[in-house]
Amino acid sequence: MKLHIKNGRLIDPASSVDAQMDLFVAAGRIVGVGQAPAGFEPNRTIDASGLAVLPGLVDLAARLREPGFEYRATLETEMRAALAGGVTSLVLPPDTDPPLDEPGLVEMLKHRARQLNHAHLYPLGAMTIGLKGEVITEMAELTEAGCVAFSQADTPVTDTTVLLRAMQYAHTFGYALWLRPQDPWLSRGGVAASGAYASRLGLPGVPVQAETIALHTLLELQRSVGVRLHLCRISSAPALEMVRAAKREGLPVTCDVSANHVHLTDVDIGFYDSNFRLEPPLRGQRDRDAIRAALVDGTIDAICSDHTPVDDDGKMLPFGDAEPGATGLELLLSLTLKWADEAGVPLVQALHRVTAGPAGVLAASAPAMPASGRLGPGSPADVCLVDLDARWQVGRETLRSQSHHTPFAGMELPGRVRCTVVGGRVVWEQAA
């Protein structure tokens, strides 16, 4: 399929390009930027006038709920949601049911995804069997089945010896660990960030030390082993300071943040709105400011959606009993645009955190996987066409995800995807 995308505003953060340029696709790859290759005859021409032409988004955390949680969402519904959000590459956390600790499960997942023929899926393998934090998994077998790295999702490892051994084992083969710093004791029972607001609401709190102490442990162990570490869902200012220092020191460390945390703080919980029940919990103003500053200076490599579909039964409960999580695939781009607009960050810079940035994290973890995130000649043709000026209201009618639970429900957000291309095929189109 030869594709010519013309008259669009091409924004490619990887090459710092933001200009009116045409794009030429053939055999699933980008074959020309600005200039058509000699003798190029398109099968289809798309007029992208008034639209931005972006690399398909790379989302480092999206729960698609299969296997095991099909009543909340399915691969089918959530992958369509991804395309509607312009997300063409997704990394899946291993906390499915059963967890992704066996090659057979990973193979089945990839097979199901291939049948649907939508976005690229990159499963994370469980670091320990059953995510129990006791016995490490067959990391080599899992990598052969298609896992890009290893993770504990939201179940922290209590035994530091296991953590150390997992790092050593992973590093033996050059595998990366994607871990969320979370002290199991300090975070136990907490449903909101410790602070004045949690105290007012009478909610058990998670002190910030739950993140900083765990992060310190991870970095200390990593320093002695040398394993590549990607830190997931950092939520506090002190933790970001530690990441900044670790990067300065030259440790092989990257980190991401949830799109929700780029915008929201604990007081947004209001009168116990369970749509704001998230893991990690929303922190304070200073933490949000620190997240925004860290996004600009590159301490944070990627914004992810942290897509976690929760059904009505899971949310129609008192705040502390509600299931944490929010739908996010369709909001990742809009929330990035909203941040860029509010903070005055140029689009080519802001969009780096959802394209080249996360693609880089993925490439460092799994060099064999051809993640895109860029619009250079030879790159896989994963593209999305976006009306940057369109505004849409977040709600049941506009979301394709099976879950409509998000803290942004009812809000108007900028940016609407009009067309998504994966591997050179147009897989999603929506007229204005």
Add this chain to the structure above:
Amino acid sequence: MHNPQLNRHGELTHLLSTEGLPRDIITHILDTAQTFVPLAERDLKKVPLLRGKSVFNLFFENSTRTRTTFEIAAQRLSADVFNLNINVSSTAKGESLLDTIANLSAMQADLFVVRHEASGAPYLIARHVAPHVHVINAGDGRHAHPTQALLDMYTIRHFKKDFSNLTVAIVGDILHSRVARSDIHALTTLGVPEVRAVGPLTLLPGGLEQMGVRVFTDMKAGLKDADVVIMLRLQNERMRGALLPSAHEYFKQYGLTREKLALAKPDAIVMHPGPMNRGVEIDSAVADGSQAVILDQVTFGIAVRMAVMSIVASAG
């Protein structure tokens, strides 16, 4: 942010928390309660204000005393009262909170009095009941116990008259106390200039200063020249493990004895939401002494709950 306790006309339609409760509404509740107090002395203790209305006491957490006072209050208002002990009913069978409410609403409930162990549960309920149905929070987790705070305010007003020159000390497990939180909001709203929280660091929540409270870990300093001392109950569970070493040590450091009470003003009153753990947070000599007004709190509690129910039921 829209205050879910008030309707479009600014009338109190639910009582969920003393936080964000306007001062004039608190005063209105206290004044109304005052008209109900003499009823207790009469032979005919009933008034017809809630005749024909159905009041459902939904207690997801055990409580005989609070439920009983609400029952008495509702009956004195001539309402039909139904008690539901939820732990032995449908919830044990897995029925969700909202399904329970929906089922009861279908039985024409006008007013729900709710006690639940999850902070915020009454807000969820209030969001899902029909417009003419009212919700009164009888205690949600560690968040709020507004009727207790209101009867505490009534008690203080009865004995001290003027809020504007008082020092009030709240002593004990503030961290887990919905009574403490509700008292703090009511006291600051009513203009009490000095509200103190006294306890060990393990039992003090963060952010108290932002609520307008002065924090003390030394009880002697915290009681000095206080006009009102509110002692909180220390639950047995807290006395094991990482929060506190023992009841014995707690009593020595934070229990109210005659010696410690002597540091407060000579006419200071001693309050307690009940039930008391004698010898743990309060000495019997003080609990039974002349400065304790604990039984008055119970009496006033009925009148205050009658006031709250009649006020919300009359909201348009």
